[in-house]
Amino acid sequence: MDVKTHYDLLIEENNDPFRDPPALRRYMDSWDGQVFLDLLSLDPSKTALEIGVGTGRLAAKAAGRCLHLTGIDISPKTIARAGENLRHYPNISLICGDFMVHPFRETFDVIYSSLTIMHFQDKALLIGKIGSLLKDGGLVCLSIDKNRSEWIDTGGRRIRIYPDTPERVTALAEQAGLKTKKVAGTENAHIVVLTKSCTRGAQGPVPV
DSSP states (O other): OOHHHHHHHHHHTTOOGGGOOHHHHHHHTTTSHHHHHHHTOOOTTOEEEEESOTTSTTHHHHGGGSSEEEEEESOHHHHHHHHHHTTTOTTEEEEESOTTTOOOOSOEEEEEEESOGGGOSOHHHHHHHHHHTEEEEEEEEEEEESOOOSEEEOSSOEEEOOOOOHHHHHHHHHHTTEEEEEEEEOSSEEEEEEEEOOOSSOOOOOOO
């Protein structure tokens, strides 16, 4: 089954992490949580992009820390639910689309993703695009599942994924011109923080 259909079906099944009870929220925080949010280094002057915004679980926490947050997700039903969940946040824009082919018209100070890059098979292409959308001096923060399984099993569905390691991600980042700032960890995830060095002269949006 493809990823878009899987996440559309999760919404039909009313599986929405944004609306989880406290115990399940604490469980999800074991992949990101306060450690992840602090590493984003957001402030009211910065713009941010979340890859795989889902139903808005992380976006709701990040939006109050930044000037503007853009969230992109491939699942139409997930984005529709995120629109409902995040309707009280005026500084959030949501995009339904494939991150790899969406024609962004701006660059960002911070780009982050939690439990999403496992869905991308071509990691070099993914990190290259992330780098192209990052402003000089910007920061990337990725939460990577410690589980090395190549499948997500949800009872009646099985979804192919492409697990990562911090070593592989940082190596690909170096090839894309990004520098590793920090590798941290939570109970269930590695968190890789990358930066983009400043260069002389102003840069406008990079066409992708």
